[in-house]
Amino acid sequence: MLYMDHIDALNTHDMSGFRPVFVAGREIGWMRHGVAERLALIPGGVFEVGPFGVAIGGAAASPDARTAAVAAALSPLIDEGLIPPRRGELYPVVERWGEPVLFALDRAHVAALGVRAFGVHINGFVRRPDGLHMWIARRADDRTVAPGRLDNMVAGGQAVGLGLMENVLKECAEEAGLTPDVAGGARPAGLVSYCVETALGLKPDTLFVFDLELPESIVPDNQDGEIQAFMLWPIERVLETLREPDAFKFNVPHVILDFAVRHGVLTPDDTPEYARIATGLRRVPVCFHPSPERA
Amino acid sequence: MLYMDHIDALNTHDMSGFRPVFVAGREIGWMRHGVAERLALIPGGVFEVGPFGVAIGGAAASPDARTAAVAAALSPLIDEGLIPPRRGELYPVVERWGEPVLFALDRAHVAALGVRAFGVHINGFVRRPDGLHMWIARRADDRTVAPGRLDNMVAGGQAVGLGLMENVLKECAEEAGLTPDVAGGARPAGLVSYCVETALGLKPDTLFVFDLELPESIVPDNQDGEIQAFMLWPIERVLETLREPDAFKFNVPHVILDFAVRHGVLTPDDTPEYARIATGLRRVPVCFHPSPERA
Secondary structure, eight states: OOHHHHHHHTTOOOGGGEEEEEETTEEEEEEEHHHHHHHTTSTTSSEEEETTEEEEOTTOOSHHHHHHHHHHHHHHHHHTTSSOOOOSOEEEEOSSTTSOOOEEEEGGGHHHHTOOEEEEEEEEEEEETTEEEEEEEEEOTTOSSSTTOEEESEEEEOOTTOOHHHHHHHHHHHHHOOOHHHHTTOEEEEEEEEEEEETTEEEEEEEEEEEEEOOTTOOOOOSSSSEEEEEEEEHHHHHHHTTSTTSBOTTHHHHHHHHHHHTTSSOTTTOTTHHHHHHHTBOOOOOSSOOTTOO | OOHHHHHHHTTOOOGGGEEEEEETTEEEEEEEHHHHHHHTTSTTOSEEEETTEEEEOTTOOSHHHHHHHHHHHHHHHHHTTSSOOOOSOEEEEOSSTTSOOOEEEEGGGHHHHTOOEEEEEEEEEEEETTEEEEEEEEEOTTOSSSTTOEEESEEEEOOTTOOHHHHHHHHHHHHHOOOHHHHTTOEEEEEEEEEEEETTEEEEEEEEEEEEEOOTTOOOOOSSSSEEEEEEEEHHHHHHHTTSTTSBOTTHHHHHHHHHHHTTSSOTTTOTTHHHHHHHTBOOOOOSSOOTTOO
């Protein structure tokens, strides 16, 4: 497959199946019509459901009040199997990164409400005499998400109340056994973003990417059971493996392509797709009220 | 001013003043209504002018034939002062980077037809013990474009028939006196793009960015009169100077912000605008038939 196929695959959605979700006048997500119609029957009025949109709030006007009210209103839908069980990890709901947290939502329900989610992905790499090498992880076979698939060395979702770099240190310890003095060398290097429809709903995700250059002497060592093996591959092999449709977890090709662009592994003279890749790696989510500023 | 103000400024346009331009069924640009109406009066039918669009071609069906026919048709408009005099440098006209060259157009008329233009910008930088430093150029006072303003170490538009890396070597020699063995260390690192309306027309530009790490012993030395001085500034000073509205040539802040994002000088934890900057630096041009793939 082409590199662009990964980007196109993660920007596929039929918005006619969704209606927009608002909080305090801000557009924060998209909900399937079936979920909206079910929420319309929940007493209490936390979800004000109209035919063309859903407003969250009602009497719950503070972030904490919204968090509690939304969680309570969603409970019957969990029981009915309409949305997944809670995972016990709260994600921040924002209109855009850097803006106030409007409420917190269980990670399992982020896609059902189609709100933006954020995460950190860490490219662990080694500059060897024979070229640039990248640490690639193979996910454990018992994972719910992408069992057995390839992954970045370290990656994790962004829970509420944690800084990005704090999350990098935490995930590097859990997933790769890296001490803070090693993981602290991770350097922010931008982001990738996409907006994809899945069985669970809409996922408008932003992954903040970090580069962590490691000496050959440091070998990642998984602590939390998420990873079954780490491989140090030449970057050319990593890129070749992107040609296989399902080798990697769905959003990892974005992070690898971004790394290859930033490090000059892909060049604009030799890659006809180059400009489409570079631009396609940072898509603005679908908006009910589109504006170039809604990035 | 805010970093985002630079990005917003370069994505400002009122498309009601333009109509789309097509070649061989491909959308390639935007033309002001006044220019279109004047071209409608040119005999020969190279520009087929309708109220809602302009098709270029007519009998001229090959790239070379289009190049000649378009140049001839534009001549009266130059004489009348409706478009600028030729500069004698031909730019490729493409629907997207990496696709076939549909014809070549004098650099001076690229904005009048609103076609995409491409260029290379080279970040010259030095890793000193006291931190990252960047070479900043001050443009000569006799330049037509941005006289006296600050610029990247080396930058240049992309003429037809030249590779990007070939252009990097050529511009590094002319603008900074760098030998090919030094300039050859430049590494592609992505691109920035914007779409801005100017007095000349619409500019949907893509700048391919290259990083060139230099030892302290190498000092750029301008050969072609475009630059009056080079300064090696700490990256923090470069970013501070971005706060001044008109210190830099109009599109240079994009390249510097991209550099600062890629090198972790700006961090997502400390920069509320971070996600908007990262996404805003790569805008897809305005399209008559919008599609996410038109990057």
